[in-house]
Each structure stands twice: as structure tokens, then as C-alpha cells.
Amino acid sequence: MSNFIVKKVAVLGAGVMGAQIAAHCVNARVPVVLFDLPAKEGPKNGIVLRAIENLKKLNPAPLGNKDDAVLIQVANYEDHLELLKGCDLIIEAIAERMDWKHDLYKKVAPYIGENTIFASNTSGLSITALSEGFDANLKARFCGVHFFNPPRYMHLVELIPTTATRPEILDQLEGFLTTTLGKGVVRANDTPNFIANRVGIFGMLATIYEAEKFGLTYDVVDDLTGKKLGRASSGTFRTADVVGLDTMGHVIKTMQDNLANDPFFPVYKTPDVLAKLVAAGALGQKTGAGFYKKVGKDILRFDAARNDYVPAGGKADEIINRILKEKDPAKKMKALRESTNPQGQFLWAIFRDGFHYMAVHLASIADNARDIDFALRWGFGWKTGPFENWQAAGWQQIATWVQEDIDAGKALCNVPLPAWVFDGRDGVHKPEGSWSPEKKTYVPRSDLPVYQRQAFRAPLLGEGTIDGGKAGTTVFEDESVRIWHQNDDVLILSLKTKMHVIGQGVINGLYKAVAEAEQNYKGLVIWSADAAEGGAFSAGADLQSMLPVFMSGGAKAIAPEVAKLQQAHQALKYANVPVVAAVAGLALGGGAELMMHAAKRVVSIESYIGLVEVGVGLVPAGGGLKEAAVRAANDAKGNDILQFLKNYFTNAATAAVSKSALEAQKMGYLSQNDVIVFNPYELLHVAKVEARAMFDAGYRPQLPKLVPVVGRTGMATIMAQLVNMRDGGFISAHDYKLGAMIAEIVCGGDVEAGSLVSEQWLLDLERKAFVELLNNPKTQERIMGMMQTGKPVRN
Known part of the structure; x- marks a missing residue:
């Protein structure tokens, strides 16, 4: 088989759709050049530059990371048509007028490369009529590729051939759209407005x-x-x-x-x-x-x-x-x-x-x-x-x-x-x-090679396809988890609780899965069957299940429960086979902490990750703040740790949630080595490939080492900022208290700057703060408010 690699895309037209298609190419790390008319006044590329500025303001955000706007190359039809020769795919996305499109095609046709695919993002004009006037060679490489608005979030792309379009062009494009841009491709007939x-x-x-x-x-x-x-x-x-x-x-x-x-x-x-x-x-x-x-x-x-x-x-x-x-x-x-x-x-x-x-x-x-x-x-x-x-x-x-x-x-x-x-x-x-x-x-489903990457394709009523909740061979199952495999060498742990919250059953399942994987498999993947259908990776700890323990034994009875969660996460981190978290959708609080302790993360672009415990008046206590201290020390590589720690502190203290996997990378929840996947149906495949590769490369867990912390000097610096925020009315008194506790944990407590502490020392600080807060009436108000209304209480 020959590889079809899109090295560069050109988008013609910087309107709403054109600019957002260009943005999504950049999300997917595909170099893109965005064209429009030369501006009548000001800089010649003014129209495109304004469109790119506008991308940063749109909500929902077209860019996974706003800083990536600079990666879109700007061009106009007067000065830069030569750039088209280096593009493998050109997408025209100007206004829905046949005459305007034909005028533009006349202008660009001489510059389209010999093997370039040319496509129109029309929402309903005839693709055959649009191709009139092309020579036979270009006609064979022309089709409709209709994205839906907003292009980053809508899964559908319609692919519309004419009778002259070469079939292999469509197959190549379907592969690129599916894996690289993460789309669901439907082929439509060339009828008005398609399907x-x-x-x-x-x-x-x-x-x-x-x-x-x-x-x-x-x-x-x-x-x-x-x-x-x-x-x-x-x-x-x-x-x-x-x-x-x-x-x-x-x-x-x-x-x-x-x-x-x-x-x-x-x-x-x-x-x-x-x-x-x-x-x-x-x-x-x-x-x-x-x-x-x-x-x-x-x-x-x-x-x-x-x-x-x-x-x-x-x-x-x-x-x-x-x-x-x-x-x-x-x-x-x-x-x-x-x-x-x-x-x-x-x-x-x-x-x-x-x-x-x-x-x-x-x-x-x-x-x-x-x-x-x-x-x-x-x-x-x-x-x-x-x-x-x-x-x-x-x-x-x-x-x-x-x-x-x-x-x-x-x-x-x-x-x-x-x-x-x-x-x-x-x-x-x-x-x-x-x-x-x-x-x-x-008619059976398409058997293009790209679909080999989707173990569980989008389900369809009446097809009776095996879904991810029942497929494969079960090793162990109860009401909280299912541990299973696809008759190969990677074990899969799927959470079954509502929103995949983490209670005692899931904690037991984590231990069980790690032990089983260490004994019989090359790796463990944490993945749930509804990942691709808008489910959650995990919405965090199961507060509801802690209630009876709290009612019967008070806050101190919760301490051992918290310790169990912390140790389960440590067991993932130090497992003797690679643990890969396959994340899509929400990974909040304990869900984010679970993911942070895996050896690697394979994450859908549409993942919303954050330590949100302050919303219920608590601090993260599943190892998330301990990991913040560890990561800041690693990031600093001997430089001033506090500069790196501030980012992690702020994210936890403000309960910030990433609006994409790319933003989660910037926030420090994902590393540069983690893999971002654009098609959620390919998540399991990629996670298993990663687990196997790590095992085959001789994976060993890191050895536990002591962590340098910033201690009381770092705490003092952060506290000064918190006092300003409280006195300026930006945060409530209880938010201030929570911020102070988070600062104490990530700074390593009341010790000298530069002290070396163990991970367990940091975990103990987390647990102590968590238990203390459970006794606080303001925290109890927040927890009850969240359970009753599902919305955070500001107090």
C-alpha cells in the first residue's frame, strides 16, 4: 500500500467556514495556508489577518490552543498563487455562488499541482456543475468535501464525487479526514444540498x-x-x-x-x-x-x-x-x-x-x-x-x-x-x-484500511454489532468495572459507574487490573465503551458513596478511604507493565488524577481536563497536587521551581478546566509525549499500540525518588498573591482558605526551600487537608449544593 500524506493544505476563502477549517488543520498539525482577496486598504493580507484574529474570539473555540493561530500562513490571490503548487489538498470555501466559484477556479487552476486533490466545501451546489471547464486531469481530482459548522466539533464531513472523480482520490481523502481530522465521513450523491x-x-x-x-x-x-x-x-x-x-x-x-x-x-x-x-x-x-x-x-x-x-x-x-x-x-x-x-x-x-x-x-x-x-x-x-x-x-x-x-x-x-x-x-x-x-x-460498511483502526465503529440500531461494553473476553466484571481483552496481549479496564466516578469498587478494580496485567499481559489500557459517544473518562471521586461513611464515622473515617485512592493511583504509576489512560470527554478531579498517574496518556482532542475540587470546597487528594509538585520539579531541571509551580497551583486553585487536549498540554496535565487523537473511535487502537510499543521497548517504571520542594518561602510568595485577591474581592474567604491549603501542599509544607521530600509526604499533606475541610461548614454547604443542583455554590 502507498502512503497518502497531506503535507500541506490550502484553504481558499477566509470566511466563517474557511478560517475554521484552516484552524482545525492547525489543531491536527497539518500545515495550512489561508487565502482571500487582497484588501483594498491597509496590509494586502488584511482580510485573512482579521479572520485569524477573529478565530481567537469565537466560542466554541475553533483552535484547540489559541497560540496556534500564528501557524496559519496568510496569502492573497494576487501575490501568492505560487504557494498552491506545494499543496496536496486545496479546499475552496467561498460564498455559495456558482459564478464566483468559477471565476476563482479560472484564477487558481494553472497553479494546482499535478497530483493535488481539489475540493469544494459547498453546502449544496452541484459538484458536477462546479467542475465544468476543468480539463479531464483536474476533473478526475475534483470532488465535494462538505464540513459542518463548527468544523472542529461537528463529526460529519460529506464526500461528494462526480462521475469523473477517480475512486482512489476519495479513498485517500476519506482516510485523511477520518484519522487526521477526526471526522465521520458519509459519501453523498451529487444532488442539491447532498444528504x-x-x-x-x-x-x-x-x-x-x-x-x-x-x-x-x-x-x-x-x-x-x-x-x-x-x-x-x-x-x-x-x-x-x-x-x-x-x-x-x-x-x-x-x-x-x-x-x-x-x-x-x-x-x-x-x-x-x-x-x-x-x-x-x-x-x-x-x-x-x-x-x-x-x-x-x-x-x-x-x-x-x-x-x-x-x-x-x-x-x-x-x-x-x-x-x-x-x-x-x-x-x-x-x-x-x-x-x-x-x-x-x-x-x-x-x-x-x-x-x-x-x-x-x-x-x-x-x-x-x-x-x-x-x-x-x-x-x-x-x-x-x-x-x-x-x-x-x-x-x-x-x-x-x-x-x-x-x-x-x-x-x-x-x-x-x-x-x-x-x-x-x-x-x-x-x-x-x-x-x-x-x-x-x-450494503455492508466500508472496509477501507482506515476502519481497521476502529475496533468499535459508531453503533447502528439493527446492525447487532458487538459494542465495546460486551465485546472481547471478560476476565472479571462487577457493577463498577469490567476487566477484559480482545484476545490479544493488552488488558483493558472499563469503568461502568455513572459518569465513571471512582468509588471503592473502581479502586478495587484498579488493583485487580494492575495485578492481572503484570502477570499475563504486555500492558493495561483504561478505556470505557462510551468514550467515542460523548461519554466521560471519569467525572471524579464518587462523593455520594462516601456519604454513609461520613455519616457513621465523621471526617476521620474518610481518611482511610482517601489513602486507598492515593495508593491505587501510586500502584498505576509504579506498575511493572505500562498503563495507558485512553481519555475522551470529561476527566475531572479524581478522573484527572487517575489519568495523571498512568505511564502515558492517549487523549481525544475533545477532552476537558482539570482538578475541580475547590468547586465542592475540597482540595485534590488523589495525588494530583503531589504530581503537580513532582512535575514542577522535573520541569525546572534545576532552575527556580516556583516559576513552574505557579501554573499548576493556579489551575488547581481556580478549578480551571482545559477546553481541549491541546490546552491541557499547555496547562501541564498532559506532557509533550502524550498522544492526541482526533477521531475518538480510534482511541482504543492507538492506546493499545502505545502500550505494546512501550512494553516491547523494555518498559520499566521509574524508581521512586525524593522531590525538591519550595517550602515555606514558596508558600509566602503564593500567599501574598492570595491576600491581594481576597482583599480585592476576587475570591471569597473560603476560596482563600482553599488556596492557602493547596499552596501548602504543592510547596511541600512548612520546610526549608530546597528540602527533599518523599511522594508519601506530599500525599499525607493532601489527605490531612482533605479531611480537615470535610469538617468545615462552608465545604459541607458546597458539597450539598453540588449534590442537589449539580452547580457549584459560591460561598
């Missing part, structure tokens, strides 16, 4: 239509169509505001211009309210007003009848909430269909419209049903895809009800469901693949 926007925007238009029909306000619709349906929490209208009402208008116009023969064509009419808002310049979040507007702390919603904004906050009716909580999809769908409540009728109507639309259009827009489900899950944030929902609710029953509504004139158009829907099937997903009406068969 996700075609089905997703139809869904939004149908929702607007049905909401008007049933007289529901935008806030109520958003409450009904968000988390309660397992979709993005922003619902329908808030999502439109985030996307931009002008952008949504463009996507709708693409449908109007190109789908005149579609039986659903009347639904593609631009909704009056959308036209009205766009005309008024209310384009959603970017202009501060759209379907919603924020005034001070109040959220207002647009009222079309009054042509003005009124207070928002409408919610679903209680009876509908109860229906939506029903676990059985078949019962839920039946209850919605039979409901006399307008909200229930509305929900059945939007489900029916969606099922009708997808069944009619599946053959033309996608290769098979799986591609539609993944497109909506990964591009629109749905927990389960539309075909999965239909199949789960009882295929034939739903099909019958949808057809009855079509016959009764209740549907959005009178085209019947296709014959294949009624051929006796019980769904479209089976273990052998997903249904393709075009091919009249079940």
Missing part, C-alpha cells in the same frame, strides 16, 4: 409549517424538538439562529432552484417569517437577533403576528413530557399519534413528514439508509438517526400509519411510500448492512 442539509432543512421547513398549522410558538417548538427528541439541545429555531438565517435561506434557495420536479417542492417555499427577518437584517446569532433576541439577561422570541419580540420561555405541556419519557419507541409513537393535544399532533406530524420524505428520496440522495442516519447524527447532533427511529418504533406499523395519513390528505404531499417499504421487512438496518433501494440489497 444532511437536504433532509435536515426539509425537516426544519416541515417543522415551521406544522408549528404554524398547530399554532405553536418558537420557544415551545424548540423545547419539544431538542433534547426531548434526542436532538441538538438548541431545537429547531435556535439552531436556525446559530446557523444564520441568511445561510438557511441560501440552502432553501438551492432547493427551489434545482428541485422543481420534487413532489415536496411546495414545502421548499421560503417561510414568510424567515423572509421577513432576513429583510430586517435579523440574521440570527451573528446579528444579535433572529427568531430570538437577547435583551440584557432576558431571552425574547419573535412574534410574527405582532411583528415584534415578546418574552420567551414557553415549554412543552406536562402530558407531552410524560409521553416523551416513555422508553418504548413503539408506545411513544402510538401515544403521539393518538394524542388530542396540539403538541402531540405536531410531533407525530413532523415524524410522519420526515419518514415520508426519506423513504421517497432515499434512492436518489444516498447509497443506503445508513448514510442518512449518520449524516443527521453527525451533522445535526441527533442521538439516533431517522431510519433508526422508524425501525425502533415498529417498521410496518409506522409505514401503515404514514400511508393512511398520505391517503387522508394529511401529509405534505400525496406521493405514496415506495413499494420496498411494504415488502414485509422489519427495517432497513441488518447485521449484513443497510438497505439500498437503488441496488436492491443490503
